[in-house]
Amino acid sequence: MVDRAKPGEQARTSAPGPRQPSLADVAGMAGVSHMTVSRVVNESGPVRPETRERVLAAVHKLGYRPNTAARTLVTGRSGTLGVVALESNLYGPASTLYGIENAAREAGYGVAICSVTRPGRTSIGDAVESLRRQAVEGIVVIAPHVTAGRALAAVPGDIPVVAVGGGESAPVPVISVDQYDGARRATEHLLALGHRTVWHVAGPEDWLEARDRERGWRETLERRGLRVPAVVRGDWSPRSGYEAGRTLVGKRGLKAVFSANDQMALGLLRAFTEAGIRVPEDVHVAGFDDVPEAAYFNPPLTTVRQDFIEVGRKTFGLLEDRMAGGDVGARHLVPAELIVRESTGPR
Amino acid sequence: MVDRAKPGEQARTSAPGPRQPSLADVAGMAGVSHMTVSRVVNESGPVRPETRERVLAAVHKLGYRPNTAARTLVTGRSGTLGVVALESNLYGPASTLYGIENAAREAGYGVAICSVTRPGRTSIGDAVESLRRQAVEGIVVIAPHVTAGRALAAVPGDIPVVAVGGGESAPVPVISVDQYDGARRATEHLLALGHRTVWHVAGPEDWLEARDRERGWRETLERRGLRVPAVVRGDWSPRSGYEAGRTLVGKRGLKAVFSANDQMALGLLRAFTEAGIRVPEDVHVAGFDDVPEAAYFNPPLTTVRQDFIEVGRKTFGLLEDRMAGGDVGARHLVPAELIVRESTGPR
DNA sequence: CCAGCCGCTGTTAGCGCTAACACTACGTCG
DNA sequence: CGACGTAGTGTTAGCGCTAACAGCGGCTGG
Numbered sequence: 001m002v003d004r005a006k007p008g009e010q011a012r013t014s015a016p017g018p019r020q021p022s023l024a025d026v027a028g029m030a031g032v033s034h035m036t037v038s039r040v041v042n043e044s045g046p047v048r049p050e051t052r053e054r055v056l057a058a059v060h061k062l063g064y065r066p067n068t069a070a071r072t073l074v075t076g077r078s079g080t081l082g083v084v085a086l087e088s089n090l091y092g093p094a095s096t097l098y099g100i101e102n103a104a105r106e107a108g109y110g111v112a113i114c115s116v117t118r119p120g121r122t123s124i125g126d127a128v129e130s131l132r133r134q135a136v137e138g139i140v141v142i143a144p145h146v147t148a149g150r151a152l153a154a155v156p157g158d159i160p161v162v163a164v165g166g167g168e169s170a171p172v173p174v175i176s177v178d179q180y181d182g183a184r185r186a187t188e189h190l191l192a193l194g195h196r197t198v199w200h201v202a203g204p205e206d207w208l209e210a211r212d213r214e215r216g217w218r219e220t221l222e223r224r225g226l227r228v229p230a231v232v233r234g235d236w237s238p239r240s241g242y243e244a245g246r247t248l249v250g251k252r253g254l255k256a257v258f259s260a261n262d263q264m265a266l267g268l269l270r271a272f273t274e275a276g277i278r279v280p281e282d283v284h285v286a287g288f289d290d291v292p293e294a295a296y297f298n299p300p301l302t303t304v305r306q307d308f309i310e311v312g313r314k315t316f317g318l319l320e321d322r323m324a325g326g327d328v329g330a331r332h333l334v335p336a337e338l339i340v341r342e343s344t345g346p347r
Numbered sequence: 348m349v350d351r352a353k354p355g356e357q358a359r360t361s362a363p364g365p366r367q368p369s370l371a372d373v374a375g376m377a378g379v380s381h382m383t384v385s386r387v388v389n390e391s392g393p394v395r396p397e398t399r400e401r402v403l404a405a406v407h408k409l410g411y412r413p414n415t416a417a418r419t420l421v422t423g424r425s426g427t428l429g430v431v432a433l434e435s436n437l438y439g440p441a442s443t444l445y446g447i448e449n450a451a452r453e454a455g456y457g458v459a460i461c462s463v464t465r466p467g468r469t470s471i472g473d474a475v476e477s478l479r480r481q482a483v484e485g486i487v488v489i490a491p492h493v494t495a496g497r498a499l500a501a502v503p504g505d506i507p508v509v510a511v512g513g514g515e516s517a518p519v520p521v522i523s524v525d526q527y528d529g530a531r532r533a534t535e536h537l538l539a540l541g542h543r544t545v546w547h548v549a550g551p552e553d554w555l556e557a558r559d560r561e562r563g564w565r566e567t568l569e570r571r572g573l574r575v576p577a578v579v580r581g582d583w584s585p586r587s588g589y590e591a592g593r594t595l596v597g598k599r600g601l602k603a604v605f606s607a608n609d610q611m612a613l614g615l616l617r618a619f620t621e622a623g624i625r626v627p628e629d630v631h632v633a634g635f636d637d638v639p640e641a642a643y644f645n646p647p648l649t650t651v652r653q654d655f656i657e658v659g660r661k662t663f664g665l666l667e668d669r670m671a672g673g674d675v676g677a678r679h680l681v682p683a684e685l686i687v688r689e690s691t692g693p694r
Numbered sequence: 695c696c697a698g699c700c701g702c703t704g705t706t707a708g709c710g711c712t713a714a715c716a717c718t719a720c721g722t723c724g
Numbered sequence: 725c726g727a728c729g730t731a732g733t734g735t736t737a738g739c740g741c742t743a744a745c746a747g748c749g750g751c752t753g754g
Contacts, residue, residue, distance in 0.1 A: 017424075022709090022710055022711085023710065023711065024710080032731070032733080032734090033734050033735080034710090034711085035712085035734065035735080036732085036733060036734080036736095038711070038712065039732095042712085044712085044732050045731095045732080045733090046730085046732055046733090047718075047731095047732070047733085048731085048732060048733090051733085055735090061714080063482065063503075066480070066710090066711080067420070067478065067482070067709085067710050067711070068416075068480055068481060068482045069415075069416045069417075069419035069420040069425065069709085069711090070416075070420050070484055070709070070710035070711040070712085070739090071710080071711055072416035072711090072739095073416040073420055073709090073710080073711070073712095073737090073739050073740065073741085074412070074418050074710085074711050074712045074713080074738080074739050075467075075711085075712065075713090076366075076739080078416065079481075079574060080459070081482060081725080084490075087445055087448075087449065088445075089441050089442050089445065090439060091436060094441045095436050098434055098435075098436065098462060101434075101460060101461075101462050102434065102462070103464070105461065108478065109459055110459055110461070110478075110480070111459065111461070111482045112427070112457055112458065112460075113448060113458045113459075113460055114448075114451070114452065114457070114458070115448050115452070116443060116512050130452070130457065131457075132412060133412065133413070133415055133457075134415060134426075134427060134457045134459075135414070135415045135416055156410075230361070237639060238639060238640050238642065238643035239642070241643070242643055262372065263639065266640055266643050266644075267643045267646065269643075270643045270644075270645055270647075275646050292436075292584060292585060292610065293585050293610060293613055293640060295586070296585035296586070296588070296613050296614045296616075296617045297591055297613075297617075297645075298616060298617055298620050298644075298645045300617075308731075310555070335443055368743065369739090369740055369741085370740065371740080379703075379704090380703065380704050380705080380741090381704095381741085382703075382704060382742085383702085383703060383704080385741070385742065386702095386703090389742085391742085392701095392702080392703090393700090393701055393702055393703090394701095394703085394704090395701085395702065398702085398703085413740090413741080414739085414740050414741070416739085416740080416741090417709090417739070417741040418740080418741055418742075419709095419741090420709050420710065420711085420739090420740080420741070421741050421742045421743080422707080422709090422741085422742065422743095423710080482743095497754085562732035581721070601703080619744085679711050695754100696754095697746100697751105697752105697753090697754090698748105698750105698751100698752085698753090698754105699750100699751085699752080699753105700750090700751085700752100701737080701748100701749090701750090701751100702747105702748090702749090703746100703748085703749105704745105704746080704748100705738080705744100705745085705746075705747090705750075706743100706744085706745085706746095707742105707743090707744085707745105708741100708742095708743090709740105709742090709743105710739105710742085710745105711738100711739085712737105712738095712739090713736105713737090713738090713739105714735100714737090714738105715734105715735085715736085715737105715742085716733100716734080716735075716736095717732105717734075717735095718731100718732085718734100719730100719731090719732090719733105720729105720730085720731085720732105721727095721728100721729085721730080721731100722727105722728085722729080723727090723728085724725105724726100724727090724728100724730090
């Protein structure tokens with residue numbers, strides 16, 4: 001039975017009080033050596049059933065809780081992973097974080113996070129350093145940014161690191177959704193509707209995902225010998241999508257637009273609506289991410305779904321392999337899925 | 348200069364190798380006692396400038412990094428906070444998490460997270476337990492769920508805990524945005540447009556924020572002696588908002604709707620559009636949260652903004668006070684702000 | 695001129711835990 | 725029947741660090 005404290009009582013944190021019980025305390029109560037208690041607690045050696053019972057009773061009675069610091073000190077293993085996350089509420093990174101945390105927890109690992117405002121060399125380095133001070137056993141860098149590759153190059157090699165969505169130049173294993181192929185699918189879907197070309201609202205130039213999606217779009221057009229219109233660049237935000245939309249409104253032959261993410265696609269839709277351009281009647285629009293809102297945009301948005309839970313799981317798996325000393329491949333891709341909705345629907 | 352490892356080299360994690368340098372190693376190189384090194388590293392005692400230089404040089408050369416486990420073991424302080432987060436990509440919880448992490452990092456604390464799938468008594472208890480094993484000094488529970496209050500009651504009282512958006516019944520300090528007042532503002536804004544009443548699409552019954560928003564809406568109507576329509580209940584998702592919209596479409600006298608969050612408002616807008624109901628011409632709609640997308644909905648959505656960064660900062664401040672042994676008040680509110688956009692615009 | 699103090703450094707004793715080995719009592723097998 | 729494993733337990737020695745105190749000079753003040 002845990003002691004239930006009212007707020008008033010809880011304030012006594014400053015008083016030292018009787019410190020947390022240790023192995024020795026349990027041992028004393030159970031009439032065994034501290035080592036036997038350790039064996040019971042960790043199931044790390046043979047203990048007679050009745051002895052185990054006595055020990056367990058004492059553990060329970062005293063509310064014994066193993067001291068992680070002491071254990072870490074002697075074993076050199078903390079049971080904690082670090083995640084360097086982007087300080088961002090973007091759907092993707094947040095979902096990836098949860099995917100990783102999930103997989104880690106299932107495997108008995110704790111997760112420490114450290115967010116960075118802008119993924120530059122120093123900030124990622126600082127974040128890694130700060131996590132190392134927390135004695136993490138491995139680090140995941142959620143780093144969809146081009147500078148992240150360089151930053152990762154500066155990370156000490158004596159701790160396992162894997163990156164999510166990082167650059168191919170990074171000296172660590174990288175896992176990501178196949179952005180290139182997702183963009184290719186979206187573009188081909190739009191072309192299959194009979195358009196001569198597809199316009200593109202790209203993400204920030206220094207984001208790798210933005211680059212990959214742009215490349216997927218561009219090369220699909222090139223492969224077919226189609227004209228490649230100038231990209232309009234946004235910053236992922238709906239506002240920038242809206243502005244891109246205003247830019248596109250005047251273009252001749254505007255029939256199909258592929259937006260590098262759903263939020264910008266939303267801005268596009270808004271700009272088109274204001275300009276009296278109807279989607280899908282006048283223009284077809286596709287996005288990327290499949291945020292939960294996308295199915296309820298006006299009109300519902302055709303987009304490319306990324307399975308972030310799977311990404312998280314694979315990422316953790318990779319890190320686990322690395323921590324075990326395995327040599328994993330450099331690059332791992334999770335397939336993307338095209339979700340067709342009304343925004344590219346029949347006219 | 349950190350050693351830069353190529354992937355191939357990095358795989359040698361399994362090899363024990365030369366272990367991390369310790370105070371003693373630095374001391375040896377600098378020709379002083381380990382204690383002097385400790386003093387230099389922690390700035391915890393007088394050291395002659397030239398001695399400090401020698402020590403610092405050795406620290407740098409060896410790449411010495413203090414061992415947190417050892418320090419924690421002896422000081423009893425880990426410098427880490429725990430956050431129990433909802434495994435959710437909802438804009439609010441994710442933003443709150445980042446707000447807390449930010450404030451904590453600025454104050455030199457690390458953050459460990461543990462997510463729970465459903466905030467029930469056991470899962471929150473498990474999460475707290477799992478964080479305690481990571482030796483956190485204090486815990487924040489992001490718990491917008493009614494069961495969270497009961498769960499918090501079962502949390503041991505020997506560690507400081509504060510809750511974000513938790514129930515008033517919780518035996519710990521709670522901080523949250525003033526949901527009630529936000530809902531009141533939105534409702535009064537709609538009424539000020541000349542409507543006889545306002546319909547409400549509520550969030551899940553077992554979410555406290557949903558309850559508070561509903562109460563704010565209901566009591567505003569009652570205070571004015573207006574008819575209180577039956578609430579339509581959703582689950583925060585755009586889909587449920589869409590379904591609520593289909594239910595509402597047939598209602599007579601439907602002129603104004605207050606949705607408990609922006610995602611459901613999006614679903615509403617979609618359902619109304621499909622039914623040929625124009626917003627704002629035929630019906631006024633307001634939401635709650637001010638997600639980044641809200642300004643680009645079709646039409647842009649009037650909504651209630653929550654300052655999650657401020658919530659995070661205040662939450663951390665509270666926890667810090669509690670850790671210092673202070674007795675903080677039971678309930679802290681952050682004001683909500685009404686953002687008026689076209690969805691409640693002039694006809 | 696010496697008591698007293700302060701600046702600087704070192705020594706010692708753990709923090710709570712696990713690894714490694716030692717020991718006992720019992721089989722079991724050659 | 726003795727060598728040898730094996731189950732069950734205890735003893736010892738750290739892991740790397742900080743707290744506490746113990747020096748040892750030099751300076752100040754009476």
